[in-house]
Amino acid sequence: MKAISDPKVKAPSGREGGAVQRDLLRLITCGSVDDGKSTMIGRLLLDCGAVFEDRRRALERDSKAVGTTGDAPDAALLLDGLQAEREQGITIDVGYHHFATPRRRFIVADTPGHVHYTRNMVTGASNADLAVLLVDASQDMLEQTQRHSFICALLGIRDIVLAVNKMDLVDFDERIFSGIRDAFAGFSSSLHFRSVMAIPTSAVLGDNVTRRSGRMAWYHGPTLLEQLEIVEIHADAAPQLRMPVQWVNRPDATFRGYAGTVASGELHPGDEVLIARTNVRTRIERIVSMDGDLARAGAGDAVTVLLADDIDVSRGDLLASPDKPPQIADAFACDLVWMSEAPLLPGRSYLLKCGNRTVGATITTLKYRVDVTNYAHLAARQLALNDIAYVNIATVEPIAVDPYQENRTTGGFILIDRLTNETVGAGMIRFGLNRAANIHHADFDVTKAARAQLNGQRPIIIWFTGLSGAGKSTIANLLERKLYALGKRTYLLDGDNVRQGLNRDLGFTEADRVENVRRVAETAKLFVDAGLITLVALISPFRAERRMARAIVAADEFIEIFVDTPVEICEQRDPKGLYRKARRGEFRNFTGIDSPYEPPEHPDLILDTATESAEHLADKVMQFLRRRGVLD
Amino acid sequence: MNHLPDDLRRLEAEAIFIFREVIAECRKPVMLYSIGKDSSVMLHLARKAFHPANLPFPLLHIDTTWKFRDMIRFRDETAERLGLDLIVHINRAGLEQGINPIQHGSAAYTGVMKTDALKQALTAHGFDAAFGGARRDEELSRSKERVFSFRSKNHVWDPRNQRPELWNVFNCRIAPGESIRVFPLSNWTELDVWRYIEHENIRVVPLYFAARRPVVRRGGNLIMVDDARLPIGADEVVQDLAIRFRTLGCYPLTGAIESSAATVSDIVRELETASMSEREGRLIDFDQTGSMERKKREGYF
Numbered sequence: 065m066k067a068i069s070d071p072k073v074k075a076p077s078g079r080e081g082g083a084v085q086r087d088l089l090r091l092i093t094c095g096s097v098d099d100g101k102s103t104m105i106g107r108l109l110l111d112c113g114a115v116f117e118d119r120r121r122a123l124e125r126d127s128k129a130v131g132t133t134g135d136a137p138d139a140a141l142l143l144d145g146l147q148a149e150r151e152q153g154i155t156i157d158v159g160y161h162h163f164a165t166p167r168r169r170f171i172v173a174d175t176p177g178h179v180h181y182t183r184n185m186v187t188g189a190s191n192a193d194l195a196v197l198l199v200d201a202s203q204d205m206l207e208q209t210q211r212h213s214f215i216c217a218l219l220g221i222r223d224i225v226l227a228v229n230k231m232d233l234v235d236f237d238e239r240i241f242s243g244i245r246d247a248f249a250g251f252s253s254s255l256h257f258r259s260v261m262a263i264p265t266s267a268v269l270g271d272n273v274t275r276r277s278g279r280m281a282w283y284h285g286p287t288l289l290e291q292l293e294i295v296e297i298h299a300d301a302a303p304q305l306r307m308p309v310q311w312v313n314r315p316d317a318t319f320r321g322y323a324g325t326v327a328s329g330e331l332h333p334g335d336e337v338l339i340a341r342t343n344v345r346t347r348i349e350r351i352v353s354m355d356g357d358l359a360r361a362g363a364g365d366a367v368t369v370l371l372a373d374d375i376d377v378s379r380g381d382l383l384a385s386p387d388k389p390p391q392i393a394d395a396f397a398c399d400l401v402w403m404s405e406a407p408l409l410p411g412r413s414y415l416l417k418c419g420n421r422t423v424g425a426t427i428t429t430l431k432y433r434v435d436v437t438n439y440a441h442l443a444a445r446q447l448a449l450n451d452i453a454y455v456n457i458a459t460v461e462p463i464a465v466d467p468y469q470e471n472r473t474t475g476g477f478i479l480i481d482r483l484t485n486e487t488v489g490a491g492m493i494r495f496g497l498n499r500a501a502n503i504h505h506a507d508f509d510v511t512k513a514a515r516a517q518l519n520g521q522r523p524i525i526i527w528f529t530g531l532s533g534a535g536k537s538t539i540a541n542l543l544e545r546k547l548y549a550l551g552k553r554t555y556l557l558d559g560d561n562v563r564q565g566l567n568r569d570l571g572f573t574e575a576d577r578v579e580n581v582r583r584v585a586e587t588a589k590l591f592v593d594a595g596l597i598t599l600v601a602l603i604s605p606f607r608a609e610r611r612m613a614r615a616i617v618a619a620d621e622f623i624e625i626f627v628d629t630p631v632e633i634c635e636q637r638d639p640k641g642l643y644r645k646a647r648r649g650e651f652r653n654f655t656g657i658d659s660p661y662e663p664p665e666h667p668d669l670i671l672d673t674a675t676e677s678a679e680h681l682a683d684k685v686m687q688f689l690r691r692r693g694v695l696d
Numbered sequence: 697m698n699h700l701p702d703d704l705r706r707l708e709a710e711a712i713f714i715f716r717e718v719i720a721e722c723r724k725p726v727m728l729y730s731i732g733k734d735s736s737v738m739l740h741l742a743r744k745a746f747h748p749a750n751l752p753f754p755l756l757h758i759d760t761t762w763k764f765r766d767m768i769r770f771r772d773e774t775a776e777r778l779g780l781d782l783i784v785h786i787n788r789a790g791l792e793q794g795i796n797p798i799q800h801g802s803a804a805y806t807g808v809m810k811t812d813a814l815k816q817a818l819t820a821h822g823f824d825a826a827f828g829g830a831r832r833d834e835e836l837s838r839s840k841e842r843v844f845s846f847r848s849k850n851h852v853w854d855p856r857n858q859r860p861e862l863w864n865v866f867n868c869r870i871a872p873g874e875s876i877r878v879f880p881l882s883n884w885t886e887l888d889v890w891r892y893i894e895h896e897n898i899r900v901v902p903l904y905f906a907a908r909r910p911v912v913r914r915g916g917n918l919i920m921v922d923d924a925r926l927p928i929g930a931d932e933v934v935q936d937l938a939i940r941f942r943t944l945g946c947y948p949l950t951g952a953i954e955s956s957a958a959t960v961s962d963i964v965r966e967l968e969t970a971s972m973s974e975r976e977g978r979l980i981d982f983d984q985t986g987s988m989e990r991k992k993r994e995g996y997f
């Protein structure tokens with residue numbers, strides 16, 4: 065049977081056309097490993113004439129060498145371009161490819177099915193309008209198919225083509241096709257897709273990809289390519305103006321332009337706009353471009369605007385419609401996909417980048433994790449690679465946002481690890497939990513400076529970190545006596561003591577340790593505010609939390625002291641008998657034995673207890689405090 | 697807003713966004729300027745991104761000393777005309793050792809005069825971000841590369857460990873010594889580049905347009921005799937043919953195509969029916985299998 069629209073008629077224009085204006089559809093292929101995603105796209109590219117002659121020849125050569133389809137060309141090799149992918153016969157990272165028909169232009173992101181590379185699938189999905197979800201007809205629906213469906217829905221993909229592939233392996237049996245189609249309809253009903261078109265295919269043989277299959281006469285719907293050509297893509301364009309300021313253009317003192325890309329809505333000279341953060345209104349004076357001033361700019365346009373008033377606007381600010389302003393909040397409910405091998409720990413401080421704004425952020429509550437096989441909500445204390453969860457997140461400063469479903473630019477964000485700079489999470493905001501404008505920081509007349517002055521001292525945190533049994537408490541105790549003798553007002557927050565009260569509810573998992581340190585750090589901060597010299601003796605094994613403790617007070621209010629005692633010596637001393645118990649396996653997660661300790665990279669002071677006495681080391685700290693000007 | 701077709705307008709805006717993001721977040725960016733059509737388009741887009749300010753970064757050209765003479769002429773004219781801050785870097789050590797594409801083979805030559813040279817220049821100037829004109833439609837390993845592509849301290853690309861890249865929220869954070877290669881034209885095709893050149897009236901090196909030029913046939917390629925350094929074999933004949941180039945590089949390693957496309961619109965039309973990819977004329981991509989990925993891992997653009 066001949067294809068209805070045979071794109072080969074004018075083969076090469078299949079690549080793209082000059083004169084005619086065609087709209088652009090961005091799509092991804094997804095589904096479980098080996099379902100035939102790459103083969104399917106390879107077929108589409110070949111049949112649409114999007115593969116140049118020299119590449120076709122290379123494909124034939126490669127197919128013989130590393131192909132999985134015997135003598136026939138292995139179309140997946142048109143996409144699996146990395147050496148490791150060819151060796152293993154799987155896709156590892158998302159690849160982007162172009163093809164076109166006389167009706168439409170397509171950019172397809174071919175994503176990996178393997179669960180380990182889910183974050184690469186998320187990368188591809190974030191910019192897609194439509195997903196082709198493949199299922200292997202010869203297998204049951206797999207967890208990965210369900211995970212990908214869920215991620216597609218979460219990222220706002222509303223249109224799905226369900227390609228029930230490898231029909232050749234099941235004798236082109238209609239019942240198998242309808243079984244899978246109905247099973248998908250069943251479990252995806254809660255995902256609220258706008259359209260789902262199920263198509264039986266064989267990517268290897270080309271059936272119902274671009275050519276109608278003679279072997280499945282029972283199927284009367286469109287081929288995959290026809291569906292891609294006719295599916296309507298509504299850009300869910302929100303009408304209200306949102307333009308994040310990306311860069312301030314100041315070539316000289318006379319010109320101050322705000323460069324940015326319009327996320328939604330329109331701009332015209334004369335329009336009134338709101339600067340979301342400061343709630344100040346002004347007018348657009350000009351829209352400047354290298355081709356002259358513009359009378360209008362719309363969603364997607366990268367522009368430079370001049371404002372009528374000389375006001376405080378900088379990178380990360382948001383220009384918005386005054387009648388439909390965004391939410392300003394510093395706490396949000398959002399969906400989160402975790403993409404790092406290191407677990408997500410509530411309480412740990414990450415960087416959040418939303419639009420052009422980067423701020424410190426913490427997951428305050430892990431409400432639930434999603435079981436992707438049945439979309440049930442599970443309790444969770446931390447998240448692992450590829451977990452999907454619903455969380456509350458708090459930022460250190462209020463930011464202007466919209467729900468992700470209304471606006472991808474002002475509602476989507478990434479989380480960045482402060483130490484490794486890795487992108488560890490992708491978040492989609494559902495709503496703000498407070499209106500930061502309404503939460504006032506209470507200011508009192510007796511200030512921190514006044515209290516410090518009355519105490520006649522410089523309040524500061526002296527933070528001792530090190531292994532259990534390193535000598536933190538001993539040295540801190542001696543130090544406090546010396547300070548007391550000088551008439552200083554002090555307080556010692558000791559790990560063991562804090563765990564008997566304030567932190568009685570916490571255990572020793574990584575997540576609990578993070579929370580333990582966070583609470584102690586916040587308490588120490590309050591004590592500094594109260595005017596005290598605050599000593600902290602806490603294992604505090606992770607760099608990230610110690611960095612957080614330092615970050616929440618002023619730069620000259622924190623001293624980190626590393627009590628550097630090797631684990632062998634701590635174990636010999638074992639003052640509380642804990643090492644012996646840990647070695648006997650009586651408890652888990654003991655720092656230095658089966659839980660990591662990350663030594664400080666740049667401590668203010670290192671104390672070596674192997675060679676010097678505790679008394680001597682406490683004196684050393686006193687000398688250090690004098691040098692730092694803390695004690696006079 | 698302007699006369700561009702929708703798809704080009706979208707690509708233009710996307711590239712401008714990328715330029716601005718780098719300027720806002722990176723300490724010391726540079727644009728790798730290879731003098732080809734993609735570089736011409738990139739330069740044009742960068743000027744649009746920062747107008748009316750001047751380009752807030754220099755251009756870097758890695759000169760292998762074997763570029764077409766027309767390219768060097770065009771480079772210097774362009775820098776002069778637009779008042780650009782142009783850095784030209786040559787691997788002096790390689791030059792002194794007499795490394796050349798004729799005796800040493802394209803792989804060894806490219807390694808020394810392009811890859812090493814590029815790494816030298818990036819390290820010497822301490823650039824932390826470098827714009828490149830590569831497109832994902834050019835080659836398979838490129839189709840897998842992120843727009844913001846990270847390089848370790850030794851400029852190494854690890855294709856198996858790329859950062860997730862969502863929406864247009866780019867993570868530009870790196871540790872000291874690391875760097876980012878940034879590709880504003882990632883989602884453009886060769887045809888997009890020419891259509892954009894046509895719409896925006898962008899100047900490109902004359903070698904892209906067909907003219908009669910002296911060439912020899914060598915291993916299925918047409919090599920232009922650009923200067924006297926190219927040895928001509930006893931059995932080879934230099935003939936004048938109507939040729940043009942789809943891609944430009946070192947002249948002994950760049951194959952021409954026979955063509956009569958003398959204007960940009962001729963080229964657009966020619967491309968709409970072309971059956972060969974643009975890289976077919978690039979000898980260096982084929983010298984070893986998976987050669988582009990390997991070169992990129994080593995620090996090549």
Ligand SMILES: Nc1nc2c(ncn2[C@@H]2O[C@H](COP(=O)(O)OP(=O)(O)OP(=O)(O)O)[C@@H](O)[C@H]2O)c(=O)[nH]1
Nearest residue numbers: 097098099100101102103132154155177230266267
């Ligand atoms: N019989 C049959 N085999 C197929 C079909 N489609 C793909 N295959 C084969 O299934 C295997 C996996 O195909 P790929 O296209 O690499 O699968 P994929 O979904 O891209 O896999 P990942 O990207 O690694 O997740 C290959 O050996 C293909 O030749 C089909 O319709 N019928």
Ligand SMILES: [Mg+2]
Nearest residue numbers: 101102154155
């Ligand atoms: Mg694949």
